[in-house]
Amino acid sequence: xxxxxxxxxxxxxxxxxxxxxxxxxxxxxxxxxxxxxxxxxxxxxxxxxxxxxxxxxxxxxxxxxxxxxxxxxxxxxxxxxxxxxxxxxxxxxxxxxxxxxxxxxxxxxxxxxxxxxxxxxxxxxxxxxxxxxxxxxxxxxxxxxxxxxxxxxxxxxxxxxxxxxxxxxxxxxxxxxxxxxxxxxxxxxxxxxxxxxxxxxxxxxxxxxxxxxxxxxxxxxxxxxxxxxxxxxxxxxxxxxxxxxxxxxxxxxxxxxxxxxxxxxxxxxxxxxxxxxxxxxxxxxxxxxxxxxxxxxxxxxxxxxxxxxxxxxxxxxxxxxxxxxxxxxxxxxxxxxxxxxxxxxxxxxxxxxxxxxxxxxxxxxxxxxxxxxxxxxxxxxxxxxxxxxxxxxxxxxxxxxxxxxxxxxxxxxxxxxxxxxxxxxxxxxxxxxxxxxxxxxxxxxxxx
Numbered sequence: 001x002x003x004x005x006x007x008x009x010x011x012x013x014x015x016x017x018x019x020x021x022x023x024x025x026x027x028x029x030x031x032x033x034x035x036x037x038x039x040x041x042x043x044x045x046x047x048x049x050x051x052x053x054x055x056x057x058x059x060x061x062x063x064x065x066x067x068x069x070x071x072x073x074x075x076x077x078x079x080x081x082x083x084x085x086x087x088x089x090x091x092x093x094x095x096x097x098x099x100x101x102x103x104x105x106x107x108x109x110x111x112x113x114x115x116x117x118x119x120x121x122x123x124x125x126x127x128x129x130x131x132x133x134x135x136x137x138x139x140x141x142x143x144x145x146x147x148x149x150x151x152x153x154x155x156x157x158x159x160x161x162x163x164x165x166x167x168x169x170x171x172x173x174x175x176x177x178x179x180x181x182x183x184x185x186x187x188x189x190x191x192x193x194x195x196x197x198x199x200x201x202x203x204x205x206x207x208x209x210x211x212x213x214x215x216x217x218x219x220x221x222x223x224x225x226x227x228x229x230x231x232x233x234x235x236x237x238x239x240x241x242x243x244x245x246x247x248x249x250x251x252x253x254x255x256x257x258x259x260x261x262x263x264x265x266x267x268x269x270x271x272x273x274x275x276x277x278x279x280x281x282x283x284x285x286x287x288x289x290x291x292x293x294x295x296x297x298x299x300x301x302x303x304x305x306x307x308x309x310x311x312x313x314x315x316x317x318x319x320x321x322x323x324x325x326x327x328x329x330x331x332x333x334x335x336x337x338x339x340x341x342x343x344x345x346x347x348x349x350x351x352x353x354x355x356x357x358x359x360x361x362x363x364x365x366x367x368x369x370x371x372x373x374x375x376x377x378x379x380x381x382x383x384x385x386x387x388x389x390x391x392x393x394x395x396x397x398x399x400x401x402x403x404x405x406x407x408x409x410x411x412x413x414x415x416x417x418x419x420x421x422x423x424x425x426x427x428x429x430x431x432x433x434x435x436x437x438x439x440x441x442x443x444x445x446x447x448x
Contacts (some may be wrong), residue, residue, distance in 0.1 A: 020081040076282035097421035134215035140254040188226040303328035339370040375408035
């Protein structure tokens with residue numbers, strides 16, 4: 001097996017990819033939308049509304065003799081070739097504690113399995129698929145239990161549907177007062193919920209299964225109650241039914257994602273991974289989305305957090321049109337602050353990023369904005385003051401009332417193990433929040 005490790009938001013020579021030629025050919029200059037159609041699992045699935053990752057974004061973008069990577073992290077395979085895309089903050093030893101920490105904080109991943117201790121990328125890939133199940137189950141169940149028409153067979157005296165003559169003769173000869181018939185019922189006990197139930201029972205048999213399912217205890221219980229006809233021997237039949245009848249209605253897109261995940265989990269066989277030279281598989285995570293949700297956990301007491309993927313907290317730039325979703329809007333109405341979470345390298349924050357945050361500041365009458373980014377080194381904040389005047393009139397100069405601050409969170413780089421990393425980053429988080437403590441205190445004092 002040939003394995004190559006690369007990092008997000010980085011550049012590598014094309015020669016470095018010569019050990020995985022088939023996989024590189026399959027993914028280079030391909031959009032996420034194209035790769036998802038080929039079987040790659042992209043998390044989160046709803047990427048069309050994201051500012052940082054889009055369906056036309058590429059994992060590897062070729063430029064001259066090099067490949068550029070983007071905000072995407074994860075695992076890919078084709079035949080006997082493997083590619084691991086780590087965060088750019090991974091340790092020199094190869095351990096990616098920061099990526100694991102983001103998953104722990106944002107998705108509430110269990111710490112019972114060290115995802116980095118398994119040298120086999122196939123096993124690690126499968127662990128990530130399993131650990132995503134509670135998240136997708138809870139997202140889908142927010143729409144309520146899925147219900148659809150199902151044809152059930154009956155054999156009793158209360159005939160309500162279509163009589164099944166052949167089955168009636170088989171079961172009711174000699175005649176004893178019962179009639180064999182079938183009827184379409186609007187039922188919770190359908191093929192999709194049966195698929196989810198089979199996935200739940202499958203995960204239960206894993207050593208860490210009960211701990212994992214406890215993350216969605218209520219939802220698991222509702223699925224079990226709604227599937228009384230569950231039989232473990234029906235698993236293959238249920239899988240085939242769901243492969244033929246995928247969820248298509250846009251309203252149930254969360255269930256469609258869950259259905260796809262369940263199929264990946266239940267069809268997984270170690271000896272089948274990479275079967276065939278042309279088969280491509282893997283799981284990719286949107287690092288920008290993980291970073292934004294993580295930052296929200298750190299600053300949520302100071303900021304509102306509109307969510308463009310979920311369509312929550314929609315604001316408007318103009319009357320009745322142009323919905324916008326700033327990452328963070330300060331809660332202090334008298335001294336509004338706008339903050340933008342950027343997973344990019346700080347040097348890659350360019351003109352479009354500045355124009356966006358300034359537009360948000362103007363819209364919400366904010367005098368101060370922030371770029372919140374992860375940094376590998378301890379770095380002091382950089383405050384940028386908005387200019388006024390023009391070069392034509394030779395009166396260009398910095399204002400003293402409107403500014404944008406680049407504020408970084410230092411990611412530990414020398415942790416010997418995951419526990420040490422967590423201890424170090426907790427201290428960095430405290431330092432990261434200090435500026436908002438001070439800003440909030442000044443705002444309150446100004447109001448008084």
